[in-house]
Amino acid sequence: MPLSRVYLSPGLFGFERVGSYDYFGHVEQGIRRRFADAGREVEVHVVDVHPTASIRRRAARLMAKIEGTLGDGGPIHLVGHSTGGLDARLVASPTFNVRGYRETPPWHPRIRSVTAMNTPHYGTPLASFFATVSGQRLLYALSALTVIALKLGAPPLAISASLVAAIGSLDHALGVELRVIDALTDRVVRVLDNASSNDLSAYLRLLRDDQGAIIQLSPESMDLFQAGVEDNPEVFYQCSVSYAPSPGIVHFARSLLSPWQNMSTPIFATLHRVTSLENGMYPCAPPQGAADEILLGKYGHVPPAAASDGVVPVRSQLWGKVAWAGMGDHLDVVGHFGGGKKDPKHVDWLSSGSGFDLRRFDKMLDSIVGGMLEADPA
Template sequence: MLEAMPGKHRVYLVPGFFGFINLGELIYFGHALDYLKDELARRQVEAEVIIVLSHPTASIRTRTADLLKAVQETASGDDGPIHLIGHSTGGLDSRLFVSPGAQVAEGVDLEPFARRVRTVTSVSTPHAGTPLATFFMGLFGQRILKLLSLFTVYVLRFGRLPLRVVFRFGHLLARADDQLGWKPTLLDQLYDQLLGDFSSERRDAVSKFLSDVGNDTSLIPQLTPEGIDLFNASTLDRPGVRYGSVVTQARPPSLRTRMAAGLDPYAQLTHTIYALMYGQTQRMPLTALPLHTPAQTAALVQAYGAMPGPTACDGIVPTRSQVYGRVLAAVRADHLDAIGHFDQPAHQPPHVDWLISGSGFRRPQFESTWKSIVDFMLEDERPGITGS
């Protein structure tokens, strides 16, 4: 049995861009939450795993205040160790939370909780930014973002989009290179159709979530390579905190991956969405790519067989932008695979994949990835092993 540190371990799961945990059974971190609880119990570690409720597209500062609120509500009773695991933008929220001297709100003191943090783990996080944020800043991108937000919620609730929406949206995507072909009224009709399938109570919750996405998009410019450069210049690592990262790289879209998706119209549509976002993400400026330490480079080469190229990405974030601290795992997966949103309906509860990338990521890779995260969190508790 491991020797426990004073007080209960508290593990906070910090969601990324589409943090929709406020929608009842639509759990962003559902599979990760279950795995962590089971694995920590198996290791006889007294721990509580908490999912953070974040504003989906608000600024990193606002989202970090959301994280602080969750910590205040659940970790004020003792001085036990805290671990932060952030997916996508959640990794940036976690870094700001522990940054010495960070100010997230007037008169709010982070320090009593920040100094209890032992580990910060980021999963598919844009530490050097992502060009996709630049795309979403445009009027065209903003409308697509709103529709994709609803797509995500709908698929996780019902399993897939209705064919009537698939064919109409597929027709629009086929003309994506000609933005004049995207008629706002058609996008609005698709939006209204999907929203109408929810119950009245759930429709109100979904509408509020999508309203949050549309009303406060201050996060988006912060995630551009230029915006994140300022974040990195002002966000310092905290001495004594160990930083680790899970890195994802997906297969580039091609005729082969499209054929592999099969003849199902829904799979073809989601693969087209994936191809659209992948094409925007791979436009990372060479000057924005971070330099890696020899240990980080060795980990990437060992995992992928070669250093990922400058255009390698997971469909949302460039692969080399995701490296921060120790590389805990580098896997072939798209942006949502690593937190459990991949195609494996036979598992209970089922894994549902709304973005068909053809990565091949499945439950064994998921469990191996999250085991490496647990190993990292508890590393200091094993006799003779220290963090690095």
């Protein structure tokens, strides 16, 4: 039986490895275990893509990773979280146009499936905000907090509290406040050991040097992506979709139980508020109201119009077969949820109140890997 190869492409706030922490570690382990349980051999590769570079540049990194590890044969499965799902769609498309590749590579027919996890297929209003000066500072600060929270369990409270307060004033931010955010972010980075701090500093420099994907993920830009990137009829497409409850009084009250939750809840509320903004001309949803019928079948109800995982509107996440739909925020689905004392391997980054847990994570991976195996039966 030929060896299967799975390629994982991270998205916004994503990375291959920073300071010995693996962004896709939980997903990678889960995929390996499920292939083994099915009696199938698999290699899982995490792609080292630039977190905010253009989709074409990110796709080129994905293709280079495939070409360096593809072996002599066997099926290829592409999995992308957030922007990574768009990388996968572009690479699998028969109309792909990736820098450095003039012709369709000989391994292209080996692609069996594309899995898009919480991917903004129709864009996200948050990208439009991240393209502003204030939004760029927010992205920079949140990326630093994300890495440190996942590595340490929670950032140092004193410094983080000041940074969160500065983020909360972004609606009125001027030059002085923006410089304060940069300085506080740098202080947060320095709490890591030297090796991890250097890794994170290099990662943050990438965010500043190239933000091509930020512009491309706006609803207006994704309208053009949809027109140019066709699905491959020989490839199975599936997605995972989720949304978190809109932050409210109960959510804020529960966050008081933990100092870090108390600080991170306002950050999630800010992200959720921006992501909920509607664009009447370029809606973040499939055309002609098709999304509501699909979501009704999965959730048993139609999610609110503003429903999102805090980064991507839930309707924008729909593409291909819905492998799994449930309550969860943007990073819950890649294993970054609160595991508590019983499951310390899983660390949350923001308090969204989604209630996502190991049971949901396992059920989601069961469905995703099941789709891969169905696309390439033994």
